[in-house]
Amino acid sequence: MSQNFITEATVFEEVKKATAETLNIDKDSIKPESSLIKDLGAESLDFLDINYRLEQAFGIKMARHFILEHIEEMFGEGSAIDANSQITDKAVSLLQFRMGENFPELRPGMDMDEVPALVTAQSLTSGVLDILDSLPEKCSACGNSAWQSENGLRIKCGSCEEYASFTNGDDLIKAWLTKVQEEKKIF
Amino acid sequence: MSREFPKKRVVVTGYGMITPLGKNTEETFRSASQGLSGIDYITSFDTKGLPCQIGGQVQNSWLDEVRDPVAQRYYKFSARGLRLIRAATLEATEQAQTEKIAARDRIGVSLGYHADNPTIEDLVFLHRFYNGNGSWDMKGLLQAGGYSYLNFLRRKPDVVTSMLSILSNCKGPNLSIVSACAAGSQAIGEAYRMLQEGKADVMIAGGCDTTLNFIGFIGFVLIKALSERYTSPQKASRPFDRKRNGFVMSEGAGTIILEELEHARSRGVPIYGEILGYASSADAYRITDTHPKGLGAILAIKGALEDAGISSEDVDYINAHGTSTVQNDLTETVAIKEVFGERAKSIPISSNKSMLGHTIGAAGAIECVLTLAGINQSTILPTINYEFPDPKCDLDYVPNVARTQEHRIAISNSFGFGGQNACLCIGKFNG
Numbered sequence: 173m174s175q176n177f178i179t180e181a182t183v184f185e186e187v188k189k190a191t192a193e194t195l196n197i198d199k200d201s202i203k204p205e206s207s208l209i210k211d212l213g214a215e216s217l218d219f220l221d222i223n224y225r226l227e228q229a230f231g232i233k234m235a236r237h238f239i240l241e242h243i244e245e246m247f248g249e250g251s252a253i254d255a256n257s258q259i260t261d262k263a264v265s266l267l268q269f270r271m272g273e274n275f276p277e278l279r280p281g282m283d284m285d286e287v288p289a290l291v292t293a294q295s296l297t298s299g300v301l302d303i304l305d306s307l308p309e310k311c312s313a314c315g316n317s318a319w320q321s322e323n324g325l326r327i328k329c330g331s332c333e334e335y336a337s338f339t340n341g342d343d344l345i346k347a348w349l350t351k352v353q354e355e356k357k358i359f
Numbered sequence: 360m361s362r363e364f365p366k367k368r369v370v371v372t373g374y375g376m377i378t379p380l381g382k383n384t385e386e387t388f389r390s391a392s393q394g395l396s397g398i399d400y401i402t403s404f405d406t407k408g409l410p411c412q413i414g415g416q417v418q419n420s421w422l423d424e425v426r427d428p429v430a431q432r433y434y435k436f437s438a439r440g441l442r443l444i445r446a447a448t449l450e451a452t453e454q455a456q457t458e459k460i461a462a463r464d465r466i467g468v469s470l471g472y473h474a475d476n477p478t479i480e481d482l483v484f485l486h487r488f489y490n491g492n493g494s495w496d497m498k499g500l501l502q503a504g505g506y507s508y509l510n511f512l513r514r515k516p517d518v519v520t521s522m523l524s525i526l527s528n529c530k531g532p533n534l535s536i537v538s539a540c541a542a543g544s545q546a547i548g549e550a551y552r553m554l555q556e557g558k559a560d561v562m563i564a565g566g567c568d569t570t571l572n573f574i575g576f577i578g579f580v581l582i583k584a585l586s587e588r589y590t591s592p593q594k595a596s597r598p599f600d601r602k603r604n605g606f607v608m609s610e611g612a613g614t615i616i617l618e619e620l621e622h623a624r625s626r627g628v629p630i631y632g633e634i635l636g637y638a639s640s641a642d643a644y645r646i647t648d649t650h651p652k653g654l655g656a657i658l659a660i661k662g663a664l665e666d667a668g669i670s671s672e673d674v675d676y677i678n679a680h681g682t683s684t685v686q687n688d689l690t691e692t693v694a695i696k697e698v699f700g701e702r703a704k705s706i707p708i709s710s711n712k713s714m715l716g717h718t719i720g721a722a723g724a725i726e727c728v729l730t731l732a733g734i735n736q737s738t739i740l741p742t743i744n745y746e747f748p749d750p751k752c753d754l755d756y757v758p759n760v761a762r763t764q765e766h767r768i769a770i771s772n773s774f775g776f777g778g779q780n781a782c783l784c785i786g787k788f789n790g
């Protein structure tokens with residue numbers, strides 16, 4: 173269910189904090205559209221660090237694999253990346269559908285090496301919000317429906333005090349891909 | 360101003376190894392010539408739930424076969440690393456007959472190694488006496504028998520180097536090299552330098568590593584460096600292949616006996632090859648990402664050729680670092696093209712890691728020895744699991760089958776995480 177305890181502004185603030193601390197840069201230099209690699213100088217290891225910080229802050233589990241890896245796994249080898257290491261047309265349209273229209277770099281024939289640069293502060297924020305929105309209706313520990321927010325970052329059961337558990341990022345991507353495939357029959 | 364001495368020539372008078380493919384050089388080389396894989400499911404620790412469950416293990420029975428009573432009492436200082444490097448070193452020193460050399464202060468040791476990891480059992484035991492807030496129940500810990508000082512020594516990479524000098528009675532220069540995947544090559548390269556400059560007559564050089572335990576393995580899993588998609592363990596390490604998706608962790612050791620030419624001649628021992636050149640460099644770029652244009656790798660390769668006084672035209676074979684990660688194999692290809700130009704396409708290049716997996720600190724040493732053995736047997740070892748050409752990696756990687764081909768001069772690349780690069784130039788001995 174979509175949750176109303178943690179706002180997008182709060183998540184973006186935490187993304188900025190995690191990114192700024194990881195990269196040791198000024199928090200205010202991070203804009204929603206900032207590419208972590210291209211604009212902020214992140215390297216691949218930094219993503220692990222940023223994800224870890226967000227996981228600690230919200231009590232969630234970020235995706236370990238990028239969506240292209242999931243597409244390859246679910247729809248077969250070559251479905252996302254072709255023999256020339258380029259993103260297939262189908263995968264591009266799927267990415268456009270997921271990420272919105274604001275990525276002119278995202279086009280058929282783009283190289284897989286260029287994909288990590290598409291990750292922005294905004295796309296990270298959306299990723300975290302997706303996970304938070306997997307909040308189950310009822311607490312898995314006591315069965316009550318009495319969620320409340322603690323310090324605006326963690327969601328807790330008002331009845332038994334257990335922290336909420338969310339679906340992990342990889343499972344959410346898989347579920348999204350399954351749904352989109354059913355609706356649009358891309359692959 | 361430093362005085363310039365004429366550089367001495369450095370030859371190889373012995374070598375040894377223990378790898379997932381064999382208990383010595385002969386066995387390993389034979390299996391590698393047949394294109395066999397030493398990779399299988401890991402049995403040394405419980406891999407349940409891990410996204411990668413394969414590795415290249417050295418069989419325990421091979422280690423048990425090594426008759427080494429004098430070293431046994433030291434095994435407690437290094438559970439596995441010392442055993443591996445002793446197996447390789449005994450093979451090498453027997454071949455080179457180093458025991459017979461009288462001047463022990465002219466024999467040095469140079470070793471690449473990263474020490475044993477703490478065991479989960481160690482950590483669980485310690486955890487009992489820790490309150491989680493920075494305070495320790497030292498009384499309880501001491502009552503329970505305390506924390507063994509041996510654990511302290513096992514964490515120190517220098518201890519095995521020191522141990523080797525004790526066991527082989529080598530009183531010359533003693534060097535511990537810690538540079539990840541470049542360590543084995545650097546250990547040989549720096550030893551070569553010392554002999555060139557007359558700092559020793561003989562150097563026992565090599566590398567070993569054993570990371571097939573939970574703590575050693577999990578870090579590589581977390582940074583997603585290991586192959587997680589494979590149809591079978593033997594198919595996972597596929598350097599330069601389009602479907603490569605990470606390296607395969609292995610353990611092993613390799614040792615090479617380097618000797619100043621005149622010293623070797625005066626002893627009348629067989630000479631198996633010559634180290635012609637060496638260089639090391641750093642990407643100075645990022646922690647795990649390689650420099651996209653391979654600038655550090657290029658510096659190392661060019662430096663080794665220059666050090667050897669040869670041109671890129673003279674190189675007949677390239678023993679690649681070839682880890683099977685997307686980045687390394689691409690960057691290495693880019694670097695080779697930059698150094699060798701048009702000729703890059705006609706030089707055979709192969710990765711021993713396709714069969715052995717990645718033995719980290721041992722890799723450079725094992726690959727140096729396999730390169731020498733290949734030169735002496737006119738055999739170029741293959742890159743196995745090469746099935747799907749990657750348009751960006753378009754050189755001759757000696758796919759799947761060994762090649763019989765005379766060759767005289769080779770280079771061996773080793774590029775470490777962190778951008779530490781080493782390149783050795785290895786030649787047939789010309790007398």
